[in-house]
Amino acid sequence: MMEYHKAPQLQYLRPHIFTSAEQAYRNVQSQMEPINQSLIVSGESGAGKTWTSRCLMKFYATVAVSSSLKAHDTVERIERRVLDSNPVMEAFGNACTLWNNNSSRFGKYIQLQLNRSQQLVGASIQTYLLEKTRVANQPVNERNFHIFYQITKGATEDERLKWNLPCNSLFTWLPNTERTLEEDCFEVTKQAMLHLGISSETQNQIFKILSGLLHLGNVEFVSPDDECMQCELSEHSKDFLQIAAGLLKISEDHLLNQLRIRVIRAGRQQQVFKKPCLKSECSIRRDCLAKVIYAKIFDWLVSVINRSICADPSMWNSFIGLLDVYGFESFPVNNLEQLCINYANEKLQQHFVAHYLKAQQEEYEAEGLKWSFVSYQDNQKCLDLIEGNPVSIFSLLNEECRLNRLSDAKQFMARVEKALAVNECLSWDKFTKTPHFIVSHYASSVCYQTEGMTEKNKDPIPPELLHLMEQSKDSLLQNLFAAEEKIDETRQRKSLTVVSRFKSSLENLMNVLHSTTPQYIRCIKPNAECQPANFKKDEVITQLEACGIVETISISAAGFPIRIPYLSFLERYGVIGKKHLSLRLTAIGCSPTKKRRVEDHVENAEDMPCEAVQVILMTVLSSKGLNLTSCDQADSHRLLVHCGKTKVFMTHLMLELLENARTRLLSQKAFCIQCSWRRYQKRQHERHNRAATQIQAAVRSWLRRRRKLKQDQAARAIQRAWRRWRAVMDALAAAELDDTMVEESHCESLHxxxxxxxxxxxxxxxxxxxxxxxxxxxxxxxxxxxxxxxxxxxxxxxxxxxxxxxxxxxxxxxxxxxxxxxxxxxxxxxxxxxxxxxxxxxxxxxxxxxxxxxxxxxxxxxxxxxxxxxxxxxxx
Ligand SMILES: Nc1ncnc2c1ncn2[C@@H]1O[C@H](COP(=O)(O)OP(=O)(O)OP(=O)(O)O)[C@@H](O)[C@H]1O
Structure with a gap:
C-alpha cells in the first residue's frame, strides 16, 4: 500500500487496484473539479468486487491517516469501525450462490469522508435492494444468508437454550447445512457487532428473532376439507409455531390467525371483512412476515453502522465513494431479483460507456481534435427495454400491479411480447414451455421466468401482519415496526413497487456518480468454478469484451485520456509559465514589447487562456530539450498534447512532464521561502540579542551608579560620625588626663x-x-x-x-x-x-x-x- 502511495509516478508500477485508489486520492489532494471521487467496482458475480472493496477500504484506512496522535486515534477508530462493518454486512447480506460462496445479495455505496487535509474522518453506507426473498426461498443448491448458519452452527450451549436452537435441529429455510464455509464465523460477527456499539443484549435479541424466523419457516398449513374453513396447521408445525411466537414475543393465537385469515376493507366506510386464506396464501403470508422482519433488521443494522461511523458534515468536505453492487447474474432460473441486479449492472455499464467511450469521443470532435471514431457497444437499447418510457418491462410490471388482478405469468409474457417485440434486445426461446423472456445484456443473454414476477414486484405486506408485529413484547421489534404504519401509508399512496423504488434509488446513485470523478475497476473471473490457479482464457476474453475493455483500450491508446479545462490548467500550472517564461523569452531573443505581451497572457489568462496555456506547454516541452521550430518535433508534441477549444487534451506523459516541472518549481520556491524565513529569523534573533545586551548594560550601570551614590553617602556619614566621635573622644581624653593629673597629686598625699x-x-x-x-x-x-x-x-x-x-x-x-x-x-x-x-x-x-x-x-x-x-x- 505504501509503495503505491509514495510512488512519484504511478504508471511505472505494476497495475493494481491501489493505482486506481491512489489516483483517486491524489485527485482529491489536487483539488481539481470535480474533487469528489468514485471507484466503481464491477464484474460478474464471484469476480471479486467485495474482496476488492475490502482492499480499497484497507488502503484508505492506511494512507489517509494523520501524523498527529489525537487525529490518528480518531482515524484508527473510524477505520476499525469501517472495516468491522464488513463482516456484519456480509453475515446479514451475503449468501452462498451457485457462482460465489460469498455473494453479496445487496448493493452498497460506501462514502469515505475526508477532511481538508485528506484524512479519513468518517464514512457512510448506502445499501440497495436486499434480496430478502432469500430468507424464505433459497434457489436449489444455494443457501440462506450466512447469519442463519452462523447462529445454528456457532451458538454456545447457553445461547442454544436461550434461542431454542437445539443441535441438529432441521429447518426448511436452512438448506445445505452440511456445507461449511469460511464465512460461517459467528464469533467474528459478534465481535464486529460489539465494536460497532451493538451490545450483547441487543445481539441476543437479534439472534432470538432470527431463530424465531427459522422456526416460522417450519410452520406448514393443511388445506381444510371445506373451502370456507380456515387452513389448519400440520401436525408437526404446532410446536414450531409456538416456539416462533415465543421467540418473537407475540401471541401464538394471534400469529396463527393473522397467517390464515385475510382482512379486507371495502366500501366507503372501509367495512372490514375477514376471509380465510388458501393454503398457498397462508404460506405467502408466512414468508412475507419473515421477509419484512429480516429486511427491517438489515436496515436497522445499516443505520446503526452509519451512526457509528458517520462524521459530522462540518468535519469533512470531500469524499471517495466505493461502489460494490451485486455482479451480473445468470442462473438456470432467473426472476425479478436477477432482472433488478442485471439492470443495475447495465446502468453502471452505461455510465462507463457514456463517461469513457461516448463522451470522450464526442468531446474530441466538439473540441476540434482530428479523431476517427472507435465503434463501441452501446447498451442504451437494452436499458430502454428494461426501464424506458412509455413502454418497458418495468412499466408493464408496474401496470400489472396497479391492475390488481390475479397475476398470470403467461398473460404477462404475452403483453411483453406484444409491446416490446420491436426491441432487438428482447427474444424468446421457442422450445421452452415456461413463460419467460430473454434479454440480451451487455455481458450475456439471460432468460427470465415471468412466474411470480408481478407478485414479487408488488411485495405486498398485509397491514394486519404489521399490526401484529407492533404488538410484540420485544423492544427491538417494537422499535422496528413503530414507524412502519406511516411509511406504509406513504408507500400505498405512491403505490411504489419494488422496481420503481429500485429505479429511483439507482437514479440517485447515478446522480452522485455523475457529480464525481469516476475510476473504474473491472473484476474479471478467471473461471466459473471459483477454483484457484485456474485461468480460462476464453472466459476471461468474453468478460473483457462484454464490458467494453477492448474499445476502451483502443480509445485510450489513440486518444488523450487527460482533459483539463483551460482555467483549471492555468490555476494549477500557471506558476510554471511565470518563472520559465521570462528566461525562455530572453533566451530566444524576444523583444521587450513582445515579451511583455506574452507575459500578459499568462497574467491575464482569463482573457486569452489558450495562448497562456500554450506558453506554459512550450516552456515545459522546450525545457525537455525539444526545439519548437522543428516540424517533426512539433508533430511529436501533438501526440503528447492538444489544445482544444476549451480544454487541454494530453497524455499521461505530458501530465507527468507538467507535474514534474511544477513540483520542481514549487520546491525551488519553497526553498526560497525557507531561506528568506531563516534569514529573517536570524536577523530577528540578532536584533533581540543586541537589544537585550543594551538593556542589561543600562540596568547594570544604573545599579552601579545607585550603589556608588549610596556608598558615597554612607562614607560621608561615617566620616562625619567618625570625626565627631574623635573630636568628642579627644576632648574626653584631654579632660580625663587633666583630671588624673589633679587626682594623682591628691592620692599621693593621701596614701x-x-x-x-x-x-x-x-x-x-x-x-x-x-x-x-x-x-x-x-x-x-x-x-x-x-x-x-x-x-x-x-x-x-x-x-x-x-x-x-x-x-x-x-x-x-x-x-x-x-x-x-x-x-x-x-x-x-x-x-x-x-x-x-x-x-x-x-x-x-x-x-x-x-x-x-x-x-x-x-x-x-x-x-x-x-x-x-x-x-x-x-x-x-
Ligand atoms: N484478489 C483476490 N485474491 C484472492 N481471492 C479472491 C480475490 N478476489 C476474489 N477472490 C475470491 O473470490 C471470492 C468471490 O469474491 P467476491 O465475493 O469479492 O465476489 P463478488 O464479485 O463480490 O461477487 P458477488 O457479486 O456475487 O457479490 C472471494 O470469496 C475470494 O475467495
Whole structure:
C-alpha cells in the first residue's frame, strides 16, 4: 500500500487496484473539479468486487491517516469501525450462490469522508435492494444468508437454550447445512457487532428473532376439507409455531390467525371483512412476515453502522465513494431479483460507456481534435427495454400491479411480447414451455421466468401482519415496526413497487456518480468454478469484451485520456509559465514589447487562456530539450498534447512532464521561502540579542551608579560620625588626663607609697574592677571593658622601682604594641604617669569584624597567648 502511495509516478508500477485508489486520492489532494471521487467496482458475480472493496477500504484506512496522535486515534477508530462493518454486512447480506460462496445479495455505496487535509474522518453506507426473498426461498443448491448458519452452527450451549436452537435441529429455510464455509464465523460477527456499539443484549435479541424466523419457516398449513374453513396447521408445525411466537414475543393465537385469515376493507366506510386464506396464501403470508422482519433488521443494522461511523458534515468536505453492487447474474432460473441486479449492472455499464467511450469521443470532435471514431457497444437499447418510457418491462410490471388482478405469468409474457417485440434486445426461446423472456445484456443473454414476477414486484405486506408485529413484547421489534404504519401509508399512496423504488434509488446513485470523478475497476473471473490457479482464457476474453475493455483500450491508446479545462490548467500550472517564461523569452531573443505581451497572457489568462496555456506547454516541452521550430518535433508534441477549444487534451506523459516541472518549481520556491524565513529569523534573533545586551548594560550601570551614590553617602556619614566621635573622644581624653593629673597629686598625699597596686579611679562603677600591677592581671576581664570605653588609659603606678615599670611596659608592648598607646612617665616621680590608648584600636574593631563572630569567646588565660585579649578588644 505504501509503495503505491509514495510512488512519484504511478504508471511505472505494476497495475493494481491501489493505482486506481491512489489516483483517486491524489485527485482529491489536487483539488481539481470535480474533487469528489468514485471507484466503481464491477464484474460478474464471484469476480471479486467485495474482496476488492475490502482492499480499497484497507488502503484508505492506511494512507489517509494523520501524523498527529489525537487525529490518528480518531482515524484508527473510524477505520476499525469501517472495516468491522464488513463482516456484519456480509453475515446479514451475503449468501452462498451457485457462482460465489460469498455473494453479496445487496448493493452498497460506501462514502469515505475526508477532511481538508485528506484524512479519513468518517464514512457512510448506502445499501440497495436486499434480496430478502432469500430468507424464505433459497434457489436449489444455494443457501440462506450466512447469519442463519452462523447462529445454528456457532451458538454456545447457553445461547442454544436461550434461542431454542437445539443441535441438529432441521429447518426448511436452512438448506445445505452440511456445507461449511469460511464465512460461517459467528464469533467474528459478534465481535464486529460489539465494536460497532451493538451490545450483547441487543445481539441476543437479534439472534432470538432470527431463530424465531427459522422456526416460522417450519410452520406448514393443511388445506381444510371445506373451502370456507380456515387452513389448519400440520401436525408437526404446532410446536414450531409456538416456539416462533415465543421467540418473537407475540401471541401464538394471534400469529396463527393473522397467517390464515385475510382482512379486507371495502366500501366507503372501509367495512372490514375477514376471509380465510388458501393454503398457498397462508404460506405467502408466512414468508412475507419473515421477509419484512429480516429486511427491517438489515436496515436497522445499516443505520446503526452509519451512526457509528458517520462524521459530522462540518468535519469533512470531500469524499471517495466505493461502489460494490451485486455482479451480473445468470442462473438456470432467473426472476425479478436477477432482472433488478442485471439492470443495475447495465446502468453502471452505461455510465462507463457514456463517461469513457461516448463522451470522450464526442468531446474530441466538439473540441476540434482530428479523431476517427472507435465503434463501441452501446447498451442504451437494452436499458430502454428494461426501464424506458412509455413502454418497458418495468412499466408493464408496474401496470400489472396497479391492475390488481390475479397475476398470470403467461398473460404477462404475452403483453411483453406484444409491446416490446420491436426491441432487438428482447427474444424468446421457442422450445421452452415456461413463460419467460430473454434479454440480451451487455455481458450475456439471460432468460427470465415471468412466474411470480408481478407478485414479487408488488411485495405486498398485509397491514394486519404489521399490526401484529407492533404488538410484540420485544423492544427491538417494537422499535422496528413503530414507524412502519406511516411509511406504509406513504408507500400505498405512491403505490411504489419494488422496481420503481429500485429505479429511483439507482437514479440517485447515478446522480452522485455523475457529480464525481469516476475510476473504474473491472473484476474479471478467471473461471466459473471459483477454483484457484485456474485461468480460462476464453472466459476471461468474453468478460473483457462484454464490458467494453477492448474499445476502451483502443480509445485510450489513440486518444488523450487527460482533459483539463483551460482555467483549471492555468490555476494549477500557471506558476510554471511565470518563472520559465521570462528566461525562455530572453533566451530566444524576444523583444521587450513582445515579451511583455506574452507575459500578459499568462497574467491575464482569463482573457486569452489558450495562448497562456500554450506558453506554459512550450516552456515545459522546450525545457525537455525539444526545439519548437522543428516540424517533426512539433508533430511529436501533438501526440503528447492538444489544445482544444476549451480544454487541454494530453497524455499521461505530458501530465507527468507538467507535474514534474511544477513540483520542481514549487520546491525551488519553497526553498526560497525557507531561506528568506531563516534569514529573517536570524536577523530577528540578532536584533533581540543586541537589544537585550543594551538593556542589561543600562540596568547594570544604573545599579552601579545607585550603589556608588549610596556608598558615597554612607562614607560621608561615617566620616562625619567618625570625626565627631574623635573630636568628642579627644576632648574626653584631654579632660580625663587633666583630671588624673589633679587626682594623682591628691592620692599621693593621701596614701603615700604604702599601696603597692595599681588603682584606677574611673573603674569604680564596674563590678570587681581591680587592676593588678602584675602583667598577667593587666588583661584581666574588666580591663577589656574599660579600654574601649576609655581609649585614654590612665594608670597610676604607686610602686616605685624600674623593675615593675619594665614589666608593665613589656606587658603593654606585647599586648597592644607600644605604638598604639601613649605611655607617659611622671615628670617628677618614678613610674608611669599615664598610658593613653590611641583611639584607632577601637576604630579598627568597629569597621573590621562582626562582633557576633566571637561573642562566645572568653579571655584566654594562658600567659603565652595574648591573642584573646586582642580578640575581645576587637569584638567589643
Ligand atoms: N484478489 C483476490 N485474491 C484472492 N481471492 C479472491 C480475490 N478476489 C476474489 N477472490 C475470491 O473470490 C471470492 C468471490 O469474491 P467476491 O465475493 O469479492 O465476489 P463478488 O464479485 O463480490 O461477487 P458477488 O457479486 O456475487 O457479490 C472471494 O470469496 C475470494 O475467495
Amino acid at each position: 603615700g607609697s604604702s599601696a603597692g597596686g595599681v588603682t584606677e579611679n574611673f573603674m569604680e562603677p564596674l563590678e570587681g574592677a581591680t587592676l593588678s600591677s602584675k602583667a598577667a592581671d593587666f588583661w584581666s576581664w574588666p580591663f577589656r571593658l574599660i579600654l574601649p570605653s576609655a581609649p585614654t588609659l590612665s594608670v597610676t603606678i604607686k610602686a616605685s622601682g624600674l623593675q615593675r615599670l619594665g614589666s608593665v611596659l613589656t606587658a603593654l608592648q606585647l599586648n597592644f604594641g607600644i605604638s598604639n598607646y601613649k605611655v607617659e612617665t611622671n615628670q617628677f616621680d618614678e613610674g608611669v604617669a599615664s598610658i593613653r590608648a590611641r583611639p584607632q584600636v577601637a576604630i579598627k574593631f568597629h569597621l573590621g569584624q562582626s562582633p557576633l563572630l566571637h561573642a562566645h569567646t572568653s579571655p584566654e588565660r594562658s600567659d603565652s597567648s595574648l591573642v584573646g585579649l586582642n580578640q575581645i578588644l576587637l569584638d567589643k
